[in-house]
Amino acid sequence: MKMKRKIEIFSAGCPACDDAIETVKRIACASCATEVLDMHEAEVAVRAAELGISRVPAIVIDGKLAECCAAVPVHEQVLRTAGMGAPLP
Numbered sequence: 148m149k150m151k152r153k154i155e156i157f158s159a160g161c162p163a164c165d166d167a168i169e170t171v172k173r174i175a176c177a178s179c180a181t182e183v184l185d186m187h188e189a190e191v192a193v194r195a196a197e198l199g200i201s202r203v204p205a206i207v208i209d210g211k212l213a214e215c216c217a218a219v220p221v222h223e224q225v226l227r228t229a230g231m232g233a234p235l236p
Contacts, residue, residue, distance in 0.1 A: 149178075150178075151178055151179065151180040152178050152179050152180065152208060152209055153180055153182075153207075153208070153209055153210070154171060154175065154179050154180065154181040154182070154206065154207070154208055155181075155182050155184055155206070155207040155208075156168050156171055156181065156182065156183045156184065156204060156205075156206050157184050157186055157191065157195050157200055157203050157204065157205040157206070157207070158183055158184065158185060158186060158203055158204055159185075159186045159187065159203045159204075160185070160187070161203070161204075163203075163204055164203055164204040166204075167204035167206065168183055168204070171206060186203055198210075198212055199212055199217070200212060200216070201218065201219065201220035201221075202216070202218050202220075204216070
């Protein structure tokens with residue numbers, strides 16, 4: 148039996164997610180087994196959290212979050228530093 152690279156695409160169904168899905172499908176080869184996972188499903192969201200996914204779209208290759216998809220979660224202090232939550236003068 149031939150081994151396949153497991154590609155998981157975590158999606159919320161938004162246009163950015165759709166673009167990521169199309170990109171993965173375009174570059175996938177015969178050695179790639181791709182699966183689109185809906186973040187609206189509780190078990191998918193749990194798996195995403197276990198993998199450290201904090202944003203979508205996110206792509207996991209053989210159990211590892213792709214570097215292009217690794218980002219820190221939304222951070223309150225960063226938003227406040229950018230002016231959010233402060234009234235305009």
